[in-house]
Amino acid sequence: MPVRTQDRLPPILNTPPAEHSSPSSHVTAIPRTRPRHAVLDDPPLPPPTVIRSWYRRIGTTIALIGAVLIGGLMWYYGAICSLDYLGDTFSLIAAFIQQTPWWQHWWIPFLISAIEIFLCPHRERRWSIFPLRLILWSIVLAFDIFTTGRGLMPIIAPQIAMTNLPSHEWISIGLSGSIGFAFAYLPEKIVRWVLSDLWNLWIVPLRRWLRRTRPQIESQTA
Numbered sequence: 001m002p003v004r005t006q007d008r009l010p011p012i013l014n015t016p017p018a019e020h021s022s023p024s025s026h027v028t029a030i031p032r033t034r035p036r037h038a039v040l041d042d043p044p045l046p047p048p049t050v051i052r053s054w055y056r057r058i059g060t061t062i063a064l065i066g067a068v069l070i071g072g073l074m075w076y077y078g079a080i081c082s083l084d085y086l087g088d089t090f091s092l093i094a095a096f097i098q099q100t101p102w103w104q105h106w107w108i109p110f111l112i113s114a115i116e117i118f119l120c121p122h123r124e125r126r127w128s129i130f131p132l133r134l135i136l137w138s139i140v141l142a143f144d145i146f147t148t149g150r151g152l153m154p155i156i157a158p159q160i161a162m163t164n165l166p167s168h169e170w171i172s173i174g175l176s177g178s179i180g181f182a183f184a185y186l187p188e189k190i191v192r193w194v195l196s197d198l199w200n201l202w203i204v205p206l207r208r209w210l211r212r213t214r215p216q217i218e219s220q221t222a
Contacts, residue, residue, distance in 0.1 A: 060197075061201065061202075064194045064197055064198055064201075065194075068190060068191055068194040068195075070190070071186065071187040071188075071190030071191050072187065074182070074183045074187045074190075075109070075187035075191075077148070077151070077183060078144060078151075078180075078183040079106070079108075079109030079112075081150065081151030081152070081180075082108065082112065082144060082147040083097060083109070084147075085146075085147040085150060086108070112140055112144055115140045116137065116140060116141055116184075116185075116188055119133050119136060119140075120137055121133040141184060141185065144180075144184035145177065145180045145181045145184045146180070148179075148180035148184050149173075149177045149179070149180030149181075150176075152176040152183075153172060153173070153176045156175050156179070157169070157172040157176075160172045
């Protein structure tokens, strides 16, 4: 008859461990309110969705809508400046703008914005395509900045000339170019930021709530 390993151990090692009473052994374990797999499958919420109170949620939504309105006005003025420059420079485009309804030529500013948003080369990993995207994106952005700054010059130049500053013409050009860069570059960034925060503020919590309540509804209907 084979001898078990436990039978060969000395008496000291063969004795079961004594049960020690400790304060922690009398503490009642708190049951989990949610299973562990649900906690692991629930990633941390994005920053906008940590807002729980309706007061802050509604206030943040109103502020985001105000930000997107400001960005929309900046984009609208830049679009008008781009269309004015194209109409003043090319007679065919000027005739096209004058003879067609607005929705047939306003695709030009939308095309410029689409190139600035979706062809930005900072995420391009194909080195053969990166130079093409960089050149195209830079040309379109420079055109947008130039046309917007050109449209701001008649507004800014008289105000700078009234101050009697030396080299006021260069100051007007620099200020118009800086504001033109902001009007050309910021509206798309503002709109993407606002839409992302509104999505995380309202849609993400709603989808999480639906995902958590769906098993309860299915169990009740079953």
